[in-house]
Amino acid sequence: MKRICLILFFLAASAAAFASEPKLISIETSETQMLLYVQENGEVSFYHYGKKFDRPEQISGYRSYRRWDYGTEPPAYPARGGRYFNQAALAVKYSTGELNTELLYEGHSVRNVSDAAVRTVVSLKDSKTDLSVDLYYDAYQKEDVIVTHAEITNGGRKPVVLESYASSAINIHASRYLLTHFYGSWAREMQVKRELLTPGIKSIRSIKGVRTTHTENPSFMLSLDAAEFNENYGEVIAGALAWSGNYSIDFQIDETEMLSVVSGAGTPGADYQLKPGKTFQTPDMIYTFSAEGAGKASRNLHSWARRHYLYDSSMMCPTLLNNWEGTYFKFNEQILKGIIDNVASMGLEMFVLDDGWFGGKDYPRNGSNQGLGDWQIVEEKLPNGVAAIADYAHSKGLKFGIWIEPEMVNPKSRLAQEHPEWIVGEKGRELTTIRTQWLLDMTNPEVQDFVFGVFDSTMQLAEGIDYIKWDCNRHMENVGSEHLGENQSHFWWDYNQGLYSVYRRIREKYPDVIIQSCSSGGGRLDYGALHYCNEAWTSDNTEALSRVFIQYGTNLIYPAIACGSHVSAVPNHQTQNVTPLKFRFDVACSERLGMELQPSDMTGQEKDFARKAIASFKQYRDLVYYGDLYRLCSPYDGDYYALMYVSEDKKRAVVFTYTIRYQGRTLKPSFKLEGLSDDMEYSIRELNVDKSCFWGDGKTFSGSYLKNFGINPEIPKLYSSAVFYLEAR
Numbered sequence: 001m002k003r004i005c006l007i008l009f010f011l012a013a014s015a016a017a018f019a020s021e022p023k024l025i026s027i028e029t030s031e032t033q034m035l036l037y038v039q040e041n042g043e044v045s046f047y048h049y050g051k052k053f054d055r056p057e058q059i060s061g062y063r064s065y066r067r068w069d070y071g072t073e074p075p076a077y078p079a080r081g082g083r084y085f086n087q088a089a090l091a092v093k094y095s096t097g098e099l100n101t102e103l104l105y106e107g108h109s110v111r112n113v114s115d116a117a118v119r120t121v122v123s124l125k126d127s128k129t130d131l132s133v134d135l136y137y138d139a140y141q142k143e144d145v146i147v148t149h150a151e152i153t154n155g156g157r158k159p160v161v162l163e164s165y166a167s168s169a170i171n172i173h174a175s176r177y178l179l180t181h182f183y184g185s186w187a188r189e190m191q192v193k194r195e196l197l198t199p200g201i202k203s204i205r206s207i208k209g210v211r212t213t214h215t216e217n218p219s220f221m222l223s224l225d226a227a228e229f230n231e232n233y234g235e236v237i238a239g240a241l242a243w244s245g246n247y248s249i250d251f252q253i254d255e256t257e258m259l260s261v262v263s264g265a266g267t268p269g270a271d272y273q274l275k276p277g278k279t280f281q282t283p284d285m286i287y288t289f290s291a292e293g294a295g296k297a298s299r300n301l302h303s304w305a306r307r308h309y310l311y312d313s314s315m316m317c318p319t320l321l322n323n324w325e326g327t328y329f330k331f332n333e334q335i336l337k338g339i340i341d342n343v344a345s346m347g348l349e350m351f352v353l354d355d356g357w358f359g360g361k362d363y364p365r366n367g368s369n370q371g372l373g374d375w376q377i378v379e380e381k382l383p384n385g386v387a388a389i390a391d392y393a394h395s396k397g398l399k400f401g402i403w404i405e406p407e408m409v410n411p412k413s414r415l416a417q418e419h420p421e422w423i424v425g426e427k428g429r430e431l432t433t434i435r436t437q438w439l440l441d442m443t444n445p446e447v448q449d450f451v452f453g454v455f456d457s458t459m460q461l462a463e464g465i466d467y468i469k470w471d472c473n474r475h476m477e478n479v480g481s482e483h484l485g486e487n488q489s490h491f492w493w494d495y496n497q498g499l500y501s502v503y504r505r506i507r508e509k510y511p512d513v514i515i516q517s518c519s520s521g522g523g524r525l526d527y528g529a530l531h532y533c534n535e536a537w538t539s540d541n542t543e544a545l546s547r548v549f550i551q552y553g554t555n556l557i558y559p560a561i562a563c564g565s566h567v568s569a570v571p572n573h574q575t576q577n578v579t580p581l582k583f584r585f586d587v588a589c590s591e592r593l594g595m596e597l598q599p600s601d602m603t604g605q606e607k608d609f610a611r612k613a614i615a616s617f618k619q620y621r622d623l624v625y626y627g628d629l630y631r632l633c634s635p636y637d638g639d640y641y642a643l644m645y646v647s648e649d650k651k652r653a654v655v656f657t658y659t660i661r662y663q664g665r666t667l668k669p670s671f672k673l674e675g676l677s678d679d680m681e682y683s684i685r686e687l688n689v690d691k692s693c694f695w696g697d698g699k700t701f702s703g704s705y706l707k708n709f710g711i712n713p714e715i716p717k718l719y720s721s722a723v724f725y726l727e728a729r
């Protein structure tokens, strides 16, 4: 800390005294460092992101020898024009039609923004015009996370057009760049792809407007100098963009084999006109660096997110049953009360009423083809209102949650007839539907009020609504907004800003309600949405084997506390696969546990097992939610998957092991545990079984034994699984 203060003092003093002198700007966390350097001509270069080294000022005389004559060093925030020739973070078109921007150093400041983070702001200004940019870097000391964004100000007298407006650019030099990124679609979110980057530009992006994950997720990991992904060794940079709309993250290897990563909102065509005197604030780009493999990179992101970014992660989302796969649209008060009885008797803590309760008299929601937009109760289903269901759940000691999809409208609805001007689409072109629904124009403040109103009035339907599942079941195609007039290209940006401003209003009025971000499953899984929502619905695919892959990918970047996972019926409704109930529970228990089925279809034996598994989850769930995640192997690389969570003090841990492919009787898995203390002795106990599949069950082992020799549960069959609870003696 002393050293940080000295450096801060040195930097601040030098900033004041020699505004035009070359100088170093060091953005530091406890183990990592980003180094920017102000050149003699005022350009600010990006020199280093990685492990911290001694006396960073040694870098001051550094020459990359990339080019002698021009464009030598990569800028901290590359703008189109000047002497830079790679992918730009900022592209501005001025009112004269001119296209060049050259950002030069104006000054910088460093201050503590909290006990946890130091903020560095670097101010740049164009050499010719009054366009300026402030680069923000919040360095979270303990978690080794740096969160950065840019603020672009038009200080001139005429509007300018921002043609690209990335949040950040970083440059890295390594012999190899192995990119891990995520792709997916409905029911197949967060699939993992690994590839060695080659010269040229690799871009991961979404142009779906309101969805981030049903194409690529706005996040990645980069293993440096490595051809293989490794959990425990090697340098890894992980990044995530906190934005729920269109984005691109571009990886460019140039002719000098340097990699630049430019990340931000917007894709080509989303030009934004910035009026005189206005500032455009880009979303946060989140980075972490680990010198100890991908595992540490995930743990850094998870602990940072839990402590500083997720919406109030101190609120543990209760275990729940959601009626969607149990009843779909076919329910009434009696059916729901029957479910609630079972929910209470199995030991779950909340009942969530999904789609189908609204639409009023005219368009009762008996299918997905009508009712969205008309948020009045369907009396035939719920003659005593939602209140009767909520009160009944409360009377059984349960919390109550309910589903809404406020950004949408079905053509068959009163809303669509009353407010055609609120529907996204261009006049004179066909209004295409997806899942027979249209999108409401969230760029329009009237629509924002309406959406806020839907949330607000839903909260009044009953006393004590504890949880809202906020869905979004289509993406954008044929965009068009009556409200935006000539500024149609603002649509994507303004839509998401509109959404976030509604979220903010909601959070002001309802700070304690738990909100789940859902979008046909995990379509809106990003740190932008999770800043306002407590958790995300990871996927509509509830089948446990598919879930292994989805959850493995998701938890590389996002912590388990923010990811819902439900046990559903077999054959599974999405894949038809049949897996044992124990396997389904063991998979769901490695994130936030829930159920999604008609419990009256379960046998007494199945209910007994569910009771046991739910009770044991409650014992260790604080480890899943707040512990450190260690992946013991990857489902992509073999026949097994195993992971564990360890408490911060290393005194408790839970280990999940699964067989995901049949591998012949002779192969026996063995898992070396991680994250435990060498000096502690741990008792190990298998959960949810009468007879353990591990010879060491009930015994005590040293941490160093468990880490170096490991455990070998006998899980020989496809979909065998075992969960172990470890406690220090």
Ligand code: GLA
Pocket (backbone or CB within 6 Å): 324, 354, 355, 368, 403, 471, 473, 518, 519, 520, 521, 537, 540
């Ligand atoms: C989406 C969600 C599901 C369910 C349905 C209801 O598909 O992802 O969980 O809520 O909508 O229509």
